[in-house]
Amino acid sequence: MNLTVRILIGMISGLVVGTLLHVAMDPDSGIYRFLVENLFDAGGDLFIRSLKVMVVPLVLVSLVCGAASLGATGRVGPLGLKTIGLYLATTAIAVSLAITIALIVSPGEGAGAPVDVVFEAKEPPSIKDTLVNIFPTNPVEAMAEGKMLQIIVFALLLGVAISRAGESGERIRSAFESINDVLMALIRMLIQLAPYGVFFLMAKLFATVGFEEIGKLLAYFLTVAGTLVVHLGVTYTLLLVLVARINPLTYFKKMREPMLVAFSTASSGATLPVTLRTVERRVGVKNDVASFVVPLGATINMDGTAIMQGVATVFIAQFYGVDLDASQYLMVVVTATLASIGTAAVPGVGLVMLTMVLGQVGLPVEGIGLIIGVDRLLDMMRTAVNVTGDGTVATVIARSEGQFDEAVFADPEAGRVVD
Numbered sequence: 001m002n003l004t005v006r007i008l009i010g011m012i013s014g015l016v017v018g019t020l021l022h023v024a025m026d027p028d029s030g031i032y033r034f035l036v037e038n039l040f041d042a043g044g045d046l047f048i049r050s051l052k053v054m055v056v057p058l059v060l061v062s063l064v065c066g067a068a069s070l071g072a073t074g075r076v077g078p079l080g081l082k083t084i085g086l087y088l089a090t091t092a093i094a095v096s097l098a099i100t101i102a103l104i105v106s107p108g109e110g111a112g113a114p115v116d117v118v119f120e121a122k123e124p125p126s127i128k129d130t131l132v133n134i135f136p137t138n139p140v141e142a143m144a145e146g147k148m149l150q151i152i153v154f155a156l157l158l159g160v161a162i163s164r165a166g167e168s169g170e171r172i173r174s175a176f177e178s179i180n181d182v183l184m185a186l187i188r189m190l191i192q193l194a195p196y197g198v199f200f201l202m203a204k205l206f207a208t209v210g211f212e213e214i215g216k217l218l219a220y221f222l223t224v225a226g227t228l229v230v231h232l233g234v235t236y237t238l239l240l241v242l243v244a245r246i247n248p249l250t251y252f253k254k255m256r257e258p259m260l261v262a263f264s265t266a267s268s269g270a271t272l273p274v275t276l277r278t279v280e281r282r283v284g285v286k287n288d289v290a291s292f293v294v295p296l297g298a299t300i301n302m303d304g305t306a307i308m309q310g311v312a313t314v315f316i317a318q319f320y321g322v323d324l325d326a327s328q329y330l331m332v333v334v335t336a337t338l339a340s341i342g343t344a345a346v347p348g349v350g351l352v353m354l355t356m357v358l359g360q361v362g363l364p365v366e367g368i369g370l371i372i373g374v375d376r377l378l379d380m381m382r383t384a385v386n387v388t389g390d391g392t393v394a395t396v397i398a399r400s401e402g403q404f405d406e407a408v409f410a411d412p413e414a415g416r417v418v419d
C-alpha cells in the first residue's frame with residue numbers, strides 16, 4: 001500500500017479513536033490517562049522527534065551541496081533575491097486576499113464569541129533584531145539551538161567557499177554529497193513511521209481538545225479555511241500553470257505527504273525533511289535550488305499564517321466595532337508579511353506574531369482571546385498551506401533557473417515510498 005494512503009488511514013483512525021475517547025470516557029479514569037497522556041502522547045512525540053532530528057544535519061549538508069555547485073556559477077545572489085522576493089510577494093497576496101474575503105464575509109459582525117478567554121501577549125521580537133540575528137556568531141551554537149536562518153547563512157557561505165577552494169573544495173564537496181545521500185536514505189526510513197505517528201497525534205488531539213468552539217466561531221473559522229483553499233486553488237495554481245508551466249494537479253498530488261505531515265504536526269519546521277525530500281525526489285526540483293529555497297521557505301514563508309492574521313485582524317476590528325481605513329489595512333499587509341519572516345516554524349506561533357499586527361493598527365491584543373479556541377485546528381490547516389507554498393516557490397524558481405527535472409515530475413513512481 002502506498003505511504004499516502006497509509007498516512008490517511010492513520011489520520012482518520014486517530015481522529016475516530018480520539019473523538020470516541022473524548023465523548024465516551026472520563027478524562028480522570030486510569031485507562032483514559034494511560035492511553036491519552038502516556039501512549040498517544042509518547043507515540044506522537046517520538047514521531048515529531050524523529051522528524052526534528054533530521055532538520056539541522058539535513059539543512060546544513062544539503063545546502064552546502066547546493067551552494068557548492070551554484071557557487072561556481074555566480075547564481076547564488078540572484079537566486080537568493082528572486083526567492084526572497086517571491087516569498088514576500090506570495091505572502092503579501094495571501095494577506096490581501098484574506099483581508100478582502102474577510103471584509104466581504106464580515107465574520108466579526110454580531111459574532112457571539114466567548115469573551116472569557118484571556119490571552120497573555122508575549123513580546124514579539126523587533127524587526128531589527130530579526131534581521132541582525134540572521135548572521136551567526138557561532139555556527140555550532142546556531143546548530144545546537146536550531147537557529148534555521150543562521151544555519152542557512154553559514155551553509156551558504158561554506159558551500160560557496162568550497163566551490164572556490166580548488167581540489168580541496170572538490171574533495172569536501174563529494175564528501176558532503178555522500179552524506180546527503182545517506183541522510184535522504186534516513187528520511188526514507190523514518191517517514192515509514194508517519195502513519196503511526198500521525199495516528200497518535202490525531203488521537204491525542206481529538207481526545208483532549210473539544211471543537212465545540214468552532215460552532216460559536218463558525219464564520220471566522222470558515223473564512224480562514226476558505227481563504228486557505230482559495231490561495232491554494234488560485235494563487236499557487238496560477239503560479240504553477242503560468243510561470244512554472246506544469247500541471248498543478250500532478251504537483252498537488254505529489255505534495256500530499258508533506259501536506260498531511262504538516263497538518264498533523266502543525267509545524268513546518270518538523271515537516272521540513274519530508275518537504276525537502278518530496279520537492280527533490282518526487283516533484284523534480286534539483287538539489288541546487290531545493291536545498292536553498294525549501295529550508296528558507298520553512299523559515300520565512302508562511303502564507304497560511306499570514307491569511308489567519310489578515311482574517312483575524314478584520315474579525316477583531318469588527319468585533320470591537322473599530323473601523324479601519326485603507327491605509328491601516330495596507331499596514332496590516334506590510335506587518336503581516338514581515339511578521340511571517342519572524343514567525344518560527346512551530347505550532348501556534350502565528351498567534352504571537354498576530355500581537356504585532358494588531359498593535360500596529362491599534363487593535364486590542366486581548367482580541368486574540370476571541371479566536372484562540374479554534375486556533376489549533378486552523379494552525380494545522382495553515383501549516384499545510386505554508387509547506388505547499390514553499391514547494392510551489394521552489395518549483396517556480398527551479399523552472400526559471402533551468403533546474404527542474406521534467407522526467408522526475410512526469411514519473412508517478414519517482415521517489416515514492418512503498419512497502
Ligand code: ASP
Nearest residue numbers: 267268345346348349350
Ligand atoms: N504552525 C505554523 C507553522 O509551523 C506557524 C503558525 O502559524 O503558528 O508553519
